[in-house]
Amino acid sequence: MRHIGAGVALVLAVAWAFPVYWMVNSSFLSVTTITALTPTWVPFGGTLANYKNVLQGSTGFTDALLMSLGVTGVALVICIVFAFLGALAISRFRFRGRKALVLAIILVQMLPAEAMFIAQYQMISGLGLLNTLAGVSIIYVAMVVPFTMWMLRGFVAGVPADLEEAAMIDGCSRFGAFMRVTFPLLAPGLVASGVFAFLQVWNEFALASIILTSEQQETLPLWLRNFAQPSSLGMLEWGQVMAGSTLVAVPVIVFFLIVQQRMTQGLVGGAVKG
Template identity: 60%
Template sequence: MSRVSPTVRTTANLAGVAILLVFAFPVYWMVSTSFQTRAEIRAPEPTWHPFGGSLDNYRRLFTDGDGFTDALRTSLSVTLLTVVVALLFAFLAALAVSRFRFRGRKSFVVVLLLVQMIPTEGLFISQYKMLESADLTNTVIGLTVLYVAAVLPFTIWTLRGFVAGLPVDLEEAAMVDGCTRTGAFFRITFPLLAPGLVATGVFGFIQAWNEFTVGLVVMTRQDSKTLPVWLSTFTDVNRGADWGAVMAGSTLIAIPVIVFFLLVQGRMVGGLTSGAVKG
């Protein structure tokens, strides 16, 4: 194997740093703007650092913003329910597709990919009519049903690849040693699936936590809004957008996702790579 020259290595490192800065700059700008005053935000010359800023934007979220606590409760409830329910159904479906041979198995996998291509906006009317007929608009259960339906195709597809990468011989060996089929699965196979479950769980968490358009259509009452929809109340046609409050709210909304990702990043990387190359 030929060694990589120092010049090539240095160039690759510099390119990686440049890409990192490009992706990190919007996050930095959001956090920096959240600490700036309205005068600084609207000034012709941008303020590149938040030093000497104030917490007025964050205070305004709780004083001018109506329903932050309700929106936080709704987002947490919907997101956690979505992750749990989606992982449960996706796990069972991935096992069925990967371990069993049945009529329509390949068609089922193809349908999963086709469902991903349907734009969300094309389903608004039918989704709203469905929830309205069941009296589930402005409810956590109703929004959770829609989020689970949106998350399931990708979740099943990812878990399918990961389950297919685990040899059945592991369970058979455990059964030879005296385990039942159920015991062999939960003692041997299930722990090995943890990285895949974490990877797909992170995807479901981020999608449900940050989703805006479906929540805007389904959750119309002020006390039932999710955090992204609640944040849109800081934009007004006459006064314009309160960018300080919007950036402060966006920063607060991003914190749970960052914390959750940091807690599971090790298992997430393993799950994504295994699920992407096997199956």
């Protein structure tokens, strides 16, 4: 039975990884090779021309990369701060309206995002923040905070308040006890929650297409959509599209490599503490 489970897991892993491999493989091939009837499984004798064409200034990749990094960085920092403070308030304090706040968080997550597009567009337009980093960051923070707060709530609730009280008895202030005892225990949970928030913001397309209507102000998903257009001869440069897709995925891979260990600890901790 164990071998059957391992075999099924291996098949699923290959099925999941194959599109990624094919994307990277195709990014080193010419259009003629990609569209040939015989597939090329290994890019021996491949070329870096596709990457050079993508990275040249006229494509706008660099501007879109900086926009995505800026939006993701701003939204992620603000989201983690607000979600963390909200999770602390819900888990550690009893106040009037607490249950209503928890219910509101759940209801917001149940609403389809498309139902709020018109209201969000009118709000950002009224503030004069269309096609700006601030405008799309505000929308992303509002989109990600409820889920992140709910996820962090489980981690905060899993750390006994008695640990802080014991540190306060030993002479620490309330803030000092929190920073020295509780916060280190919550760090893996913050990383795990931050990873999910990062993925939501980095890969988001629909909202960005509404708020960022200018080609001079676009995130990488929007840039890739506009870049993947047929040339004047009616031919789509698949090699360049795959190269662009690979470059869009690189920051995500780097981010995962940096936080991999902490994220694993956070996911396991969240599963155990509930």
